[in-house]
Amino acid sequence: MRMTTRFIASLLAVLAVVAVALSPLIGGLISRWFQRDIEIRSGLVFHTLEAPLAERLGRHDADGIRTLFDDVDRDERVAGVGWCDARNVLVHRSRRMPDGFSCRFAPATTGEPVFRSETSFGRQLLVGAFPLAGGRLVIVHDIGYITDRSASAQGYLVMSLIVLAALISMVTVLVARLTLRDWLRTVRDSFAQPVASAAKPSSADLAPLVDEIRQRLRALDGVRRSVDDFRLNWAPETLAAILDRELPDSEVIVVSNREPYIHNLVDGRIDLQIPASGLVSALEPVIRACSGTWIAHGSGSADNLSVDAHDHIAVPPDAPAYTLRRVWLSEAEQDGYYYGLANEGLWPLCHIAFVRPVFRDGDWQQYVAVNRKFADAVIAEARTPRPIVLVQDYHFALLPRMVRERLPEATIVTFWHIPWPNAESFSICPWRGEILRGLLGSSILGFHTQFHCNNFLSAVDRFLESRIDQEEATVTHGGETTLVRHYPISIEWPPQAIRSLPPAAVCRAQVQERLGIGADVRLGVGVERFDYTKGILDRFLAVEALLVNHPEWVGRFSFLQIAAPTRNRLPVYQQLRAEAEALAERINARYGRPNWRPIVLLAEHHSPVEVFRLFRAADVCVVSSLHDGMNLVAKEFVAARDDERGVLV
Incomplete structure (x- = not known):
């Protein structure tokens, strides 16, 4: 207990000396910061007034000069603005310029801005003089608030050091006691066990806990990011912003x-x-x-x-x-x-x-x-x-x-x-x-x-x-x-292509009329490039299997395959197209009727509007890629629907 008391007393004494030593330094530093800030503000005011003031001085426009000065005067920390001529006479002044102020309070300039502190008229003032039009522009700031803020900062410093001393004292005493207890327990265990199997300090046991906490925090951060992304209204305008x-x-x-x-x-x-x-x-x-x-x-x-x-x-x-x-x-x-x-x-x-x-x-x-x-x-x-x-x-x-x-x-x-x-x-x-x-x-x-x-x-x-x-x-x-x-890629929402489309029932009627499909025929659709990774042949064979195993669908189901031509110079793609056309022709020849085909193969490009029209008209959309990156047809089919109907396979 006596050791703890001595430690706390020594710490308080050291911090008290530090506070006394730093207090004037902090006060002076704050004062210089504020004064430098005011000097910069004065320079900005000068550069703002320089051109219009010089023009009005040349025209001897007293009213215009007064208006300029009064605009600057609205700043609560500006005590006044004036202009001294070459004879050191205050020719123009703002309304808030202290009574009795003359150009003798303004420092003389030699081509560069000059600042001087004055304690006059019962106030602390910072007077800045800027050469302008053969005279000098005088900008006066009230800097009394700097002293008040400096005193407040010194008080906060002392209070902070007192609180810091108390916290350091408590933490140090607590850590010292815990460390001592751990050390004593380790020493006791070392006496009871061989040296090779002596217990390790508890600090080493905290490593797995620290790793677990880090993992939990990373998971929590991931959840937070997901929630933030969910709440954000993603749109083209959002991305641009x-x-x-x-x-x-x-x-x-x-x-x-x-x-x-x-x-x-x-x-x-x-x-x-x-x-x-x-x-x-x-x-x-x-x-x-x-x-x-x-x-x-x-x-x-x-x-x-x-x-x-x-x-x-x-x-x-x-x-x-x-x-x-x-x-x-x-x-x-x-x-x-x-x-x-x-x-x-x-x-x-x-x-x-x-x-x-x-x-x-x-x-x-x-x-x-x-x-x-x-x-x-x-x-x-x-x-x-x-x-x-x-x-x-x-x-x-x-x-x-x-x-x-x-x-x-x-x-x-x-x-x-x-x-x-x-x-x-x-x-x-x-x-x-x-x-x-x-x-x-x-x-x-x-x-x-x-x-x-x-x-x-x-x-x-x-x-x-x-x-x-x-x-x-x-x-x-x-x-x-x-x-x-x-980054799992996705599609635009809402898709631009659906903005001009009619409702699903109208789209269905339009597609049925264009393809010659009866109103009682269910329509399946697939939209791909003509590529061997897309599973187009397997899709056709699945339609054939449906008709074999469920003959009641003959005449009642048609599958429309949009296959945009691609890479036609390559033999494997030429062979794929030939096989697909032959397979579709064989299935149609076996099961087709004069006014109905089980498979409609369109090997041509379709605009996005036409593709989304087909999606709205279809009863089912089939995506059967053998291997793919991120197939967007599935997402486009869901996005196209306005009736919450249709099946995605």
């Missing part, structure tokens, strides 16, 4: 192979087409809300007729919101980069559809060259050294590193829209190291699911020398860190 607030003056550049708008020549006229693409469906509303530039391959037959001299076109055509920059590719570049490495190599490599990937050195060279061409386009379009570059999909695995080398301050966000294979499967790619290094040029690398993220981190761990933080999901390679995250 957040981007403007968090990243003011930001420049957004999107890079993708597929363009959001395609111009084709049809019967001698230019026809606008919106491609059937989940990437376009997900990204186009974002770039429309944030404006910016979308760089894409100009693949349409009339694309080059629709751009300006810089290969630009403002889109959407009806209400331009951003710029589409088209990049032109030769036949050889398309064959090697797009049809070759991207779709004969990377696409089957990443999808478990049992199509063997093909890797050719010539395709790789074209892939590198095209990625370089698009990187050049990004550099050409960037107006600032720190743009936000959104790189899309497996066509541009090398582009993030190429852009990073030339725009080191850019924020590069890459999203891989298809699955990422496990490290064992990825190992068959001859250029796996180059692809991984290219993607790690990104600031953020996104995938659809955590499983895909884990596969990517596993591939990096196996094939690159890098540092991986599994807890934070970051990869550090070559001195740069990439954040790897999963």
Whole structure:
């Protein structure tokens, strides 16, 4: 007890000395801060008045000068404003200028502003003099409040130190007693047990508890973020506002192979087409809300007729919101980069559809060259050294590193829209190291699911020398860190395409009339690209199985398959289309009737409005991908319905 008393007394004495020593220092420091603040305010007032006051002095406009001074006088801390001429006579003054104030109180200037403290007229004043029009502008501030605030601050300091001393005393005594008790218990245990098995201090036992608390806090923070996101009303305007607030003056550049708008020549006229693409469906509303530039391959037959001299076109055509920059590719570049490495190599490599990937050195060279061409386009379009570059999909695995080398301050966000294979499967790619290094040029690398993220981190761990933080999901390679995250992609809500659509009953009647389907026939629909990963053949076989096992549905159910042509140069896609058409023809020949077909196959592009019309008209929508990243057809079907009906399979 005596030791505790001595400790507390010594601590209080030391803190008392510190308080006495610091009190004048704190008071003087606060006074200087406030005075400096007033000097800056005076300078701002001077710069505001300089031009209009000089003009009014030149015209001898006394009333105008009085009006200017009175406007400044409204500030409660401004005691007065005046102007002294070269004879040191106070020619003009504001109404609140202290009676008896003359230019002798104002310090003389030598071309620079001068300030002087005065205790006059029963007040503490700070007088600032600024050279102006052959005389000097005098701005007087009342600084009496500084003394009061300085005294208050010194009082708060003393009280804070007293409270701090009490807290330190209590905590120190408590910790000392607990430590002593733990030490004594350890000593007692050491006497009763062998040295090798002596009890450890309790502080070591707290480590698991600390880890558990951290995990709970991380989980709680995740829940809090989810709740915040749920409460936030996400809309294009919300996204634009957040981007403007968090990243003011930001420049957004999107890079993708597929363009959001395609111009084709049809019967001698230019026809606008919106491609059937989940990437376009997900990204186009974002770039429309944030404006910016979308760089894409100009693949349409009339694309080059629709751009300006810089290969630009403002889109959407009806209400331009951003710029589409088209990049032109030769036949050889398309064959090697797009049809070759991207779709004969990377696409089957990443999808478990049992199509063997093909890797050719010539395709790789074209892939590198095209990625370089698009990187050049990004550099050409960037107006600032720190743009936000959104790189899309497996066509541009090398582009993030190429852009990073030339725009080191850019924020590069890459999203891989298809699955990422496990490290064992990825190992068959001859250029796996180059692809991984290219993607790690990104600031953020996104995938659809955590499983895909884990596969990517596993591939990096196996094939690159890098540092991986599994807890934070970051990869550090070559001195740069990439954040790897999963972002399940979604669609615009509400979809723009449904705004002009009639109710579901009307859409159904329109579709039945166009396709020649009876009113008593149930309609199923599938909307895909003609791709072997989408399970189109399996879908047709399922319809055949339905008719075999349930013949009562013959004549009462039709399945409409929209299959947009894609990658027609590749033999595997040509074979798929031929098999699908032959299978549909066989099923129709076996079960069809003069006025009814079980399968209606339309191998053509449909606009978003037409697709959503079909969704509203259908009784059932089938999504049967063999392997996919994040299929948006399922979400679009649900979003299209306005009657809370329809079945999604």
